[in-house]
Amino acid sequence: MALLDIVYSLAFYAVTAVFVLGLALRITLYVRSPAPLKIPTMPAPLTKQGVALRMFREVAFFESLFRSNKWIWLFGWVFHVALALVLLRHLRYFTDPVWSWVVLVQPFGMYAGFAMLAGLVALWLRRVLLERIRYISSPSDHLMLALLIFIAISGLMMKFVSHTDVVAVKAFMLGLIRFDWQPMPHDAPFMIHLTLVMLLMVIFPYSKLLHAPGVFFSPSRNQADDSRQRRHLATWARDMEAN
Amino acid sequence: MADFETPALREYPVIPHLKRDATAGLSPFVAKPEHQERLGFPGELLDNWEDVAIAKMGELLEKYRALRVYLDSCVKCGACTDKCHYFIGTEDPKNMPVARQDLLRSVYRRYFTFAGKYFPRLVGARDLTREVLDEWYSYFHQCSQCRRCSVFCPYGIDTAEISMAAREIMDAVGLGQKYCNEIIGKVHKIGNNLGLPGPAMQDTLEGLEEDIKDDTGIDVKLPLDVEGADVLLVTPSADFFAEPHIDGLIGYAKVFHQAGISWTLSTYASEAANFGMFIGSYENMRQVSLRIRKAALDLGVKRIIFGECGHAWRVAYSFLDTLAGPFDFLDPRYPVPQHICEFTYDLIQRGALNLDRSANDHMVVTFHDSCNVARASRMGSMPGGQFIIPREVIKASCNNFVDMRPDTIHDQTFCCGGGGGLLTDDLMEIRVKGALPRMEALREVQQEYGVTHLAAICAICKSQFAKVLPYYDFPMDMIVSVHQLVSNAIQLGTKE
Ligand code: SF4
Ligand code: SF4
Numbered sequence: 001m002a003l004l005d006i007v008y009s010l011a012f013y014a015v016t017a018v019f020v021l022g023l024a025l026r027i028t029l030y031v032r033s034p035a036p037l038k039i040p041t042m043p044a045p046l047t048k049q050g051v052a053l054r055m056f057r058e059v060a061f062f063e064s065l066f067r068s069n070k071w072i073w074l075f076g077w078v079f080h081v082a083l084a085l086v087l088l089r090h091l092r093y094f095t096d097p098v099w100s101w102v103v104l105v106q107p108f109g110m111y112a113g114f115a116m117l118a119g120l121v122a123l124w125l126r127r128v129l130l131e132r133i134r135y136i137s138s139p140s141d142h143l144m145l146a147l148l149i150f151i152a153i154s155g156l157m158m159k160f161v162s163h164t165d166v167v168a169v170k171a172f173m174l175g176l177i178r179f180d181w182q183p184m185p186h187d188a189p190f191m192i193h194l195t196l197v198m199l200l201m202v203i204f205p206y207s208k209l210l211h212a213p214g215v216f217f218s219p220s221r222n223q224a225d226d227s228r229q230r231r232h233l234a235t236w237a238r239d240m241e242a243n
Numbered sequence: 244m245a246d247f248e249t250p251a252l253r254e255y256p257v258i259p260h261l262k263r264d265a266t267a268g269l270s271p272f273v274a275k276p277e278h279q280e281r282l283g284f285p286g287e288l289l290d291n292w293e294d295v296a297i298a299k300m301g302e303l304l305e306k307y308r309a310l311r312v313y314l315d316s317c318v319k320c321g322a323c324t325d326k327c328h329y330f331i332g333t334e335d336p337k338n339m340p341v342a343r344q345d346l347l348r349s350v351y352r353r354y355f356t357f358a359g360k361y362f363p364r365l366v367g368a369r370d371l372t373r374e375v376l377d378e379w380y381s382y383f384h385q386c387s388q389c390r391r392c393s394v395f396c397p398y399g400i401d402t403a404e405i406s407m408a409a410r411e412i413m414d415a416v417g418l419g420q421k422y423c424n425e426i427i428g429k430v431h432k433i434g435n436n437l438g439l440p441g442p443a444m445q446d447t448l449e450g451l452e453e454d455i456k457d458d459t460g461i462d463v464k465l466p467l468d469v470e471g472a473d474v475l476l477v478t479p480s481a482d483f484f485a486e487p488h489i490d491g492l493i494g495y496a497k498v499f500h501q502a503g504i505s506w507t508l509s510t511y512a513s514e515a516a517n518f519g520m521f522i523g524s525y526e527n528m529r530q531v532s533l534r535i536r537k538a539a540l541d542l543g544v545k546r547i548i549f550g551e552c553g554h555a556w557r558v559a560y561s562f563l564d565t566l567a568g569p570f571d572f573l574d575p576r577y578p579v580p581q582h583i584c585e586f587t588y589d590l591i592q593r594g595a596l597n598l599d600r601s602a603n604d605h606m607v608v609t610f611h612d613s614c615n616v617a618r619a620s621r622m623g624s625m626p627g628g629q630f631i632i633p634r635e636v637i638k639a640s641c642n643n644f645v646d647m648r649p650d651t652i653h654d655q656t657f658c659c660g661g662g663g664g665l666l667t668d669d670l671m672e673i674r675v676k677g678a679l680p681r682m683e684a685l686r687e688v689q690q691e692y693g694v695t696h697l698a699a700i701c702a703i704c705k706s707q708f709a710k711v712l713p714y715y716d717f718p719m720d721m722i723v724s725v726h727q728l729v730s731n732a733i734q735l736g737t738k739e
Contacts, residue, residue, distance in 0.1 A: 033308040038561045041393050042618050043626035068322040068395035131261055133321035136341050138367035141319045206357045211398055214316030219309045220399030225621055227561045228578045231568045
């Protein structure tokens with residue numbers, strides 16, 4: 001075990017803690033803040049099941065975005081679906097034996113990396129070239145795309161340019177999970193890839209990436225249209241009435 | 244007419260290029276101390292307004308999940324950028340919904356998020372300065388809270404919620420809007436937006452009874468404060484005096500008359516509108532709503548029905564039970580509350596009304612979906628009933644009906660340009676410019692189908708169109724009430 005392996009191992013735990021705790025805190029905050037008024041965007045489903053379906057269409061197909069703008073939808077959706085496949089594919093570095101459905105995803109996951117990169121580049125081009133979207137972008141919006149693009153490129157390099165020893169990668173990861181530390185492969189693409197991913201995990205709970213949990217807490221999408229059926233009252237409003 | 248140019252109607256709507264600060268200087272009159280204090284707000288801008296504003300923002304973040312989630316979740320995808328009628332009409336980039344949100348979000352980030360505290364430049368966070376406050380005052384009064392942007396946002400981010408919060412913060416520091424706050428004060432004191440006292444109402448209603456009698460020879464009543472009536476009708480006070488609103492009121496009266504259902508208006512709750520929503524004030528909205536509860540209890544009615552008004556119907560449909568419920572003292576067979584269009588539609592379905600469509604043969608009618616009815620409430624028992632029911636009422640009353648372009652109706656409808664507390668002369672420029680997309684869609688059906696009339700079910704839409712149509716060379720009286728069409732078609736004396 002070189003010093004570098006120890007540094008990376010410790011950093012990995014720290015980063016995971018920031019990611020998990022930061023996200024948990026944020027989500028707790030969302031859960032605990034009340035939604036005092038019924039504000040679903042209409043027409044809205046009348047029942048909880050209907051809401052679940054609406055949410056599913058929103059999360060799986062980006063329904064509202066599709067209605068809004070076909071280009072943003074295309075690029076955004078391709079990027080997210082590809083990202084999901086890539087993430088699933090990565091499970092094989094964290095599980096032993098590898099679950100059979102992960103094996104099935106494997107071949108798709110590999111090419112999804114390219115789709116993900118294409119989606120990201122297209123989104124960035126829009127952000128740079130379109131006057132309106134350039135106007136609403138902060139430096140962080142550009143940097144976020146840059147970060148994701150470099151993650152995708154470094155990942156693809158490991159597979160298609162300078163082959164990384166994935167057996168060693170897997171041993172390193174499993175070692176981290178089992179608290180039985182193993183050395184990691186010391187080659188540039190892998191180390192860049194891992195560093196950038198850790199950076200992304202740290203940023204996640206403090207950035208616009210909160211849209212991922214946020215969408216589930218959006219009252220305009222997660223409320224049922226039943227205000228004439230049952231009375232909806234927030235705790236603070238009830239307290240106010242009591243006075 | 245005014246010192247601004249009415250935008251030209253475009254044949255093919257395209258997304259405009261940005262014209263920075265095009266309407267930066269456009270802001271409504273500031274509330275006077277007396278208007279502010281009546282609502283419990285500081286009379287004028289506090290010396291320590293920055294601290295108070297930040298504290299208020301913190302309080303709202305605790306009270307409203309929507310605000311926090313919406314401020315956190317925007318990814319700057321740009322999907323909403325071309326969806327706001329005020330952006331389309333003014334070309335000012337700060338009227339793009341996400342940019343409007345960012346006026347508040349930048350301050351939220353600075354004071355409430357890690358990134359904004361330590362890396363403000365990176366994430367576009369800003370200190371709250373006088374310039375920022377002035378910008379809020381301008382641009383949060385250039386949002387009609389129509390929710391069109393929310394329909395298209397992948398996370399449902401609703402700029403209306405943001406602008407309500409911003410207005411509440413501004414009220415808390417003593418920078419209120421005159422138009423809204425003066426009006427809310429009148430409702431608290433007198434019972435309606437106009438400050439119309441009971442005797443004046445009585446006079447008006449008697450005058451209308453005479454008019455109907457002259458017109459039709461039939462005694463149709465417009466009862467006021469009748470205890471024991473079945474139905475309490477709560478309608479926007481504009482229905483008592485403005486054109487074409489008043490023709491709608493006459494229509495409701497005729498419907499009640501032919502159906503033989505006893506009803507009454509109330510002097511105490513003589514206003515359906517609830518501007519408490521526009522300023523984001525739960526407390527004010529609640530006080531206005533409680534008047535309706537009290538009137539219903541005092542008069543001992545069984546049902547509550549709302550007249551044609553968009554945001555009033557949102558407050559009624561979505562919030563009334565929350566704010567002033569429970570309404571378990573009313574007849575459980577009817578939803579609380581009901582919309583007058585639901586009521587009339589039911590009667591039509593049951594064959595209880597005798598309507599002669601040919602009475603409206605001189606018109607080719609199209610229908611303007613009002614934002615708050617379309618995107619914030621419902622009618623009937625199924626989703627989307629708010630689109631179907633008013634159209635069915637229109638079609639039962641006239642032979643010639645056509646819809647405007649599909650991407651300008653239903654939940655994609657464009658605001659009239661005057662909603663959300665903007666219906667005031669000091670904001671005429673934004674009202675005219677914001678009407679552009681609706682006017683374009685109207686021109687299309689006028690040219691293609693010879694549409695002569697635009698029907699609406701909202702007091703604000705009606706007033707706004709009456710004022711704005713002439714700017715675009717449409718006749719002012721093109722705008723009609725839906726129940727005005729019913730009123731024309733109903734054959735009094737044949738069913739009762
Ligand atoms: S709510 Fe309506 S007026 Fe306000 S930003 Fe959204 S689209 Fe524009
Ligand atoms: S559509 Fe929603 S997420 Fe996209 S820029 Fe607008 S507010 Fe932000």
